[in-house]
Every structure is written in C-alpha cells, then in structure tokens.
Amino acid sequence: MQRETSAGAAILFDDVGKTYPQKGAGSVMALEGISLEVPAGAITGIIGRSGAGKSTLMRMVNGLEKPTSGRITVGGRDVGAAHGAALREIRREVGMIFQHFNLLSSRTVLENVALPMEIAGVPRGQIRTRASDLVARVGLEKLANRYPAELSGGQKQRVGIARALATEPKVLLSDEATSALDPETTQTVLKLLADINRDLGLTVLLITHEMAVVRDIASHMAVIDGGRIVEAGETYDIFTTPQHPTTRSFLSGVTGVTLPRFIAEQMVTERPEGPAREVIRITFLGDKATDPLLAQMSAALGLDVNILAGAIEEIGPRPFGNLLISVPADRGAEARSYLETHQQRTEVLGYVR
The missing domain is CATH 3.40.50.300 (P-loop containing nucleotide triphosphate hydrolases)
Structure with a gap:
C-alpha cells in the first residue's frame, strides 16, 4: 500500500x-x-x-x-x-546548490542567477529585477557584473545559492x-x-x-x-x-572529549585491587548543562572529584556538554546515582590506580 x-x-x-x-x-x-x-x-x-x-x-x-x-x-x-x-x-x-558551484564562466554573477528564470520563460523585465534582488540577498550586489573567475570560493557558492532561489x-x-x-x-x-x-x-x-x-x-x-x-x-x-x-x-570528532594521554595509558576496564579511581563520562543536557553540579555534588557528598577534560557547546539553541571526571572507585556508584538523580547521563569509562 x-x-x-x-x-x-x-x-x-x-x-x-x-x-x-x-x-x-x-x-x-x-x-x-x-x-x-x-x-x-x-x-x-x-x-x-x-x-x-x-x-x-x-x-x-x-x-x-x-x-x-x-x-x-x-x-x-x-x-x-x-x-x-x-x-x-x-x-x-526544488532548488539545488552544488559542491563545485557549477557556474557558467562566460556569464556574470547577475547572468548566472538569471539563467534558471530564462529557461523557465519568465518575462525579461521580471528576470532582471528578481536576479538583482537575489544577488543583494546573498550580499554580492557590488559584484553583480563580475565573472566567476574573479570570485572567491565563498562568493561563488553565494552565487550558487542565489541561482537556486531564482525559480522561487x-x-x-x-x-x-x-x-x-x-x-x-x-x-x-x-x-x-x-x-x-x-x-x-x-x-x-x-x-x-x-x-x-x-x-x-x-x-x-x-x-x-x-x-x-x-x-x-x-x-x-x-x-x-x-x-x-x-x-x-x-x-567522536565533534562532541567527543578525550582523556589526557597519560591517564588513558593507565586506564583499565576492570576495577583493580586496592586504591583506585573510577573514570566517569558525564553528559550534561538541556538547561542543567551550565549548572555547577559537580561543586554541588562534592559539597553534598563530601566527595573528592577530579576534572580530567570537558567541553560545553550548543546544538541549535540548546546547550550540551561532556565532562570526564574521576572519583574514588569505592564511591563511584554513589557519585553516578547523584548525577543521574539530577537528570544527567553517566558512563563508566574505566579505572586508574
């Protein structure tokens, strides 16, 4: 169906x-x-x-x-x-913007933008007015009579965008x-x-x-x-x-936060005997991404927290962050429970002595 x-x-x-x-x-x-x-x-x-x-x-x-x-x-x-x-x-x-611009070298910026309208049979008077408006929209009005060879890559792509908008x-x-x-x-x-x-x-x-x-x-x-x-x-x-x-x-190359090499080289997946620290990745989401949550957790639990690496960025208008920390291994579950209670995601990456 x-x-x-x-x-x-x-x-x-x-x-x-x-x-x-x-x-x-x-x-x-x-x-x-x-x-x-x-x-x-x-x-x-x-x-x-x-x-x-x-x-x-x-x-x-x-x-x-x-x-x-x-x-x-x-x-x-x-x-x-x-x-x-x-x-x-x-x-x-359906307008199309191409990777390699696909502009006609023998036509000016204005003429390249006008081409789809010429093919579509738009009246000549309307073509020039609309092409000029589109060139201005992409910020190239001062270059309207230049040829592609005289433009930078970014300027060529702006012409491509204006051309893609030509048929509305x-x-x-x-x-x-x-x-x-x-x-x-x-x-x-x-x-x-x-x-x-x-x-x-x-x-x-x-x-x-x-x-x-x-x-x-x-x-x-x-x-x-x-x-x-x-x-x-x-x-x-x-x-x-x-x-x-x-x-x-x-x-991994965009939001991934990596451990310092000297720590990564020491880390093991199984908790070792004796004193050790648990390495935790915290994913901070939404409005709480900028809250001082680690300071609050350290004070509330009396916990020794070591910050290893981290970053906060925006995806659209919403904040998103990754933070790598270490805590005493015998209190890792307690730390993770506190963080998850406050609506953060946690992941155990491993352990270091």
Whole structure:
C-alpha cells in the first residue's frame, strides 16, 4: 500500500531502493529500504561517508535519478512517476546548490542567477529585477557584473545559492555545499542558509560528511551507512543519545572529549585491587548543562572529584556538554546515582590506580 505524505512532511521517502546494473550480469545496491520524512520548513541533514548513498538519495528528490523501488513524494507529488511538464514543475520547486558551484564562466554573477528564470520563460523585465534582488540577498550586489573567475570560493557558492532561489522553490537541496570551503567561509555560508530558511520558510535538505555542519544548522538529521538509514530524528536527540556505531563514530570528532594521554595509558576496564579511581563520562543536557553540579555534588557528598577534560557547546539553541571526571572507585556508584538523580547521563569509562 502506498502511503500519502504525512502532515508536515515536505519530502517523503517511502521504502525507497535504488540498484544499478553491473557489467555482465547482476546489479549493485546503492540504496535499500529508505523511509524518511523531511519536515516542512525545517533544515534536515543527511550525513554519511563517501559511497554511503547520500548523493543518489539527493538526486532522486528532483528526478535526476529514479528509484528502483518505493516512492518519493515532494509536496505530495510522486517524483519518480512524473514526466514531461509535471517533472519540470516539480524541479522548479526544488532548488539545488552544488559542491563545485557549477557556474557558467562566460556569464556574470547577475547572468548566472538569471539563467534558471530564462529557461523557465519568465518575462525579461521580471528576470532582471528578481536576479538583482537575489544577488543583494546573498550580499554580492557590488559584484553583480563580475565573472566567476574573479570570485572567491565563498562568493561563488553565494552565487550558487542565489541561482537556486531564482525559480522561487519550496525545497532547497544542498549537495556538500561547504566541503570545498575553508572553516570561516563555511560558517558564513551556513548562516546564509539558516537566514534563508528562516526568512523564506524553505525546506532545506542538505547532505554532508561533516557532523559539525549538521550540528550548526540542522534541526533534524539522518545517518546513512551502506545504503540504509541507520538513525534518524531530531539533531539534539541524536547528538546526545546516539544509538548506532556509525553515528557514534561521526560524533567522536565533534562532541567527543578525550582523556589526557597519560591517564588513558593507565586506564583499565576492570576495577583493580586496592586504591583506585573510577573514570566517569558525564553528559550534561538541556538547561542543567551550565549548572555547577559537580561543586554541588562534592559539597553534598563530601566527595573528592577530579576534572580530567570537558567541553560545553550548543546544538541549535540548546546547550550540551561532556565532562570526564574521576572519583574514588569505592564511591563511584554513589557519585553516578547523584548525577543521574539530577537528570544527567553517566558512563563508566574505566579505572586508574
């Protein structure tokens, strides 16, 4: 039975699979059993390693690839079943930002932005006005008559974003749009995407292999591995309670706080005989992430607490922190009970003498 697009879902992947024929005989699976709802008006990130199937998934949203099985709907319309004028109409409502910009070198900034409207048959007078407005929106009005060769990578990507908005889409697709940019320029482009999402109410679907990009911009996310979605949900929930090993692997470089090497080299998994200390990871969530909880616990329990490493950051507007501490091993259970009573998560990492 085919499922109708859920209320609030701008894009729906319904048990989608994609295979490609191999030379000789057989086929290779690129995607299998993909079911995902992309909320309307939200920024959703799809993260996965190279070859995981991210780009194939993205290309099916605007009909550049057809699913082998299942169904993809955009605004309630089946993309895979659309042809001719119906497919062109869907594509006008789905803007695309590319990793390598894909600008025409022979056209100025303004002319590159105008191109989709020319193809769509928009009247010439409207084209120039709208193209100028879009160039101004991305902060390039002083460079409107420059050519791509005269622009930096960040400026080229801003032109790409303006061009993607030219046909007034309802959905914006971003295919590794920041992977070719330096960190500072990446933050500028991400802020621009967030502003566009807020101001225009666009649904943004972005694919990336960088967890920091998802953390900084996406309210929802999905992790794809080996052609399957292994975890999906709100970004904050996945960052704070990852369930799948692939997710935890990605997160280790973003939210992972590592022990000083001299401690890590001494640590054992089983509690040793004699005096020892238990090493605990505390995950601080929500409003309590900035509370002086360790000081309170030390005073309440008369406990010797040693802070080994830690960091607090924001995921969206909500704080999230990791802290590594050590306490006397014979009082570890007591410390963990206190912390969990105060709504923090704890994990025993090991023991040191």
